[in-house]
Amino acid sequence: MFCNQCEQTAKGTGCNVAGVCGKNEEVADLQDLLIHALQGLALYANEARQLGIVDEATDLYTYEAIFSTLTNVDFDPDRFFALINKTIEYREAMKAKVAAAGGKTDFSEAPATFLPADTIAGMVDQGKALHLIENLDTDENIRSLKQTLLYGLKGIAAYADHAAILGQKDPAVAGFCYEALCALLAEGLTVEQCVPVAMKAGEINLRAMELLDAANTGNYGHPVPTQVPLGHRKNKCILITGHDLHDLELLLKQTEGKGIDVYTHGEMLPCHGYPELKKYDHFYGHFGTAWQNQHKEFPNFPGPILFTTNCIQKPKDDYKDRIFTNGLVGWPGVKHIEDKDYSAVIDMALSMEGFTDDADQGHVMVxxxxxxxxxxxxxxxxxxxxxxxxxxxxxxxxxxxxxxxxxxxxxxxxxxxxxxxxxxxxxxxxxxxxxxxxxxxxxxxxxxxxxxxxxxxxxxxxxxxxxxxxxxxxxxxxxxxxxxxxxxxxxxxxxxxxxxxxxxxxxxxxxxxxxxxxxxxxxxxxxxxxxxxxxxxxxxxxx
Missing domain, CATH: 3.40.50.2030 (Rossmann fold)
Structure with missing residues (x-):
């Protein structure tokens, strides 16, 4: 494996044995293979755009698939096995649409005809053989700019996915995702040709953030200054961490009237300022301090923990049995919720002791x-x-x-x-x-x-x-x-x-x-x- 997409990469150069984040070589190779498969889909989807063919289901799937390769999202080989196969299904469906419209289908690039192995081990070998990052370009400056584009693309896909979940979409964002994946395959580029594409990624990300802002404020109102308790109160409890406001809303609705307080962790803290979320009386406070402390904090929380989106390195065994993952998030051996039904989380909260006293530890403003x-x-x-x-x-x-x-x-x-x-x-x-x-x-x-x-x-x-x-x-x-x-x-x-x-x-x-x-x-x-x-x-x- 080779991965240098995050700030904590080993020795400041790259992880080549195991990821500092907890990602192992198997997952790293599968993620590279998924990007490769997505490049094949992008070749046909990009051609389809030239013919006026836009398929929203393909666009939304592409966001999810790219997002799954972002740091600390998915560590589960089984899920990547399914995603890679699904990508080929979308690729072939898009190829058929392009062919029916008289478009180009004889692409010479390897991802256009790539066929995945029928086992995880086989796919891992395919991903390893790609040397995805090293083979982006022989020129280190072009490779550097292509990596910048690839990693920026992963961020764009994350924001676009969040926005789409709440109903805000723009086909231009998906169109750029296809263009960028294709650009990573281009050979013989100059620095002067690469820089505008990287700047275009910045422009498209601004649009993606605008969509997500409209999604969040449109559904939950504009945030207002709000005091958030940092302590706790005597009651059953659930901790939710990550970024997804929709998941929080669903959890609040499903726990209403059940005698359970919902606490935020990490990037969920700002959710306390949204009028349509803060109206729930059992949406109480914020638990914990920082990302780097979460392995110390989570064992001290007396209830189950729900993870949404990327937010943590691989969990440790001393609290693994209390973790539920949701959406794209996944780790081997951790309970995953597929249908947004949080009854299992709620049942666990009711079975646990919860907080047995009140503790005033001050507050913060959001x-x-x-x-x-x-x-x-x-x-x-x-x-x-x-x-x-x-x-x-x-x-x-x-x-x-x-x-x-x-x-x-x-x-x-x-x-x-x-x-x-x-x-x-x-x-x-x-x-x-x-x-x-x-x-x-x-x-x-x-x-x-x-x-x-x-x-x-x-x-x-x-x-x-x-x-x-x-x-x-x-x-x-x-x-x-x-x-x-x-x-x-x-x-x-x-x-x-x-x-x-x-x-x-x-x-x-x-x-x-x-x-x-x-x-x-x-x-x-x-x-x-x-x-x-x-x-x-x-x-x-x-x-």
Whole structure:
């Protein structure tokens, strides 16, 4: 195997024995084979688009299949065996439609005619023989840009899948997915040809996040500032983690009136700010702190745990029997819910002791998405003009367990009192419970939401730039971004597509970025790694 798609990749270069995330060689090879199979589907689907043929079922399946290869989603070989076979079924169906319309079907690329082995072991051998990443291109810079596109594509598929579940779809997003998968097969490309495709990925990801924002706010209302307890109360309980608001809504509906409290973990925290979710009295609080602590936290939760989307490394045995996975998430030997019927989770919660006392451990504020922030825009603008607010910092992104991420905690702790911090995604759990006080009645630490709520942060920045009659890059705003997996790659591409400059990225730069590509990013966008200490970056930014 070879995998360097996440920030924690072994030795900062690549995992080639087993994934730091817990992914084994068998799963890694099957994921590579699934991407290969999807490239075959994309060849015909892309041709179909030229003929005016759009098939929504194929589009939605493609999102799911790509999403399943994103870090920490699916570790189950049986599920990949099924996905690879299903991809071939979709490919052949699309090929038949193209043939009936008189389109091109004689593609010479290997994925167009690939036939999977009839056993998992056989498929693993096929995936191993691909050397998928190494064979993207012989030129390290083209390979680097193709990897950037592939990993950004995985993030796009994740957001598009979430949005589609809630009814928000745009065939243009799927169309780009096919184009990108085909572009990975192209030979003889130059850097000049590859860069626009990567920028297009940023544009399409902006659209995918816009769709997901419309899906979330359309179904659950715009988030409002909300206090969320960090303690617990005496009652039966279920913990839900991940990203999927629809799964949370279904769990709340199915537990209503059963004497069970629902707690959030990880990126589910911002859900407390949505009016249509917070209306449930048994939607109580947030349990745990950060991604990197979850193996310590979960055994201490006295109820079952429901996983939605990517959110954890392979679970340990001391709480594995209390885990239920849902949707694309899967691990061998872990109970998986196929039909959104959470009765098994509920029955387990009722059979367990739950919390036996009340504990007040303070609270945090959520719900500062664009509507909430722009609702007090006049106050913010006046505070900037009067110099009560000197600078804004967007400090957020992914969390992880690798050493060096305490940089972000220290950075926020040292941000001067006349500056505000906006945060989003699971990176905020390094400092989400810090009391930074307020400026003019507005909290200095504003939780914008999940990673996809980068869309909200962008809208806030655009609105402020408009108010000050300047460009976003001219605002007193600095972005300090932590990254871990492929949704962060997609968001970074979106920021670059929008022309945002002077981004500080950490705790380390992507292993798949070649020196020449990195130099291009530095020269074009002034992107840079975070400094060795937050003091250095604060001095450089504020003077």
């Amino acid at each position: 719900g500062f998405a664009r509507n909430a922030v722009l609702g007090v825009a006049d106050t913010v603008i006046e505070a900037v003009k009067s110099k009560a607010i000197r600078h804004f910092f967007l400090v957020g992104g992914c969390d992880g367990a690798k050493p060096g991420r305490d940089y972000f905690t220290k950075f926020v702790e040292q941000v001067p009192d006349d500056c505000m911090v906006l945060t989003l995604a699971c990176g905020k759990f390094r400092f989400f419970d810090k009391d930074l006080g307020a400026i003019g009645g507005i909290p200095r630490l504003l939780d914008v939401g999940q990673c996809n709520d980068a869309y909200s942060a962008i809208q806030i920045a655009v609105a402020l730039a408009k108010a000050f009659e300047c460009e976003v890059n001219d605002l007193p705003l600095s972005m300090i971004i932590s990254w871990y997996e492929q949704k962060a790659v997609a968001i970074l591409l979106t920021l670059l597509y929008l022309g945002i400059k002077d981004i500080r990225l950490g705790p380390s730069l992507p292993a798949f970025i070649s020196p020449a590509v990195l130099q291009f990013l530095v020269d074009t966008f002034d992107i840079k790694p975070v400094a060795a200490t937050p003091e250095e970056d604060l001095q450089a930014i504020l003077g």
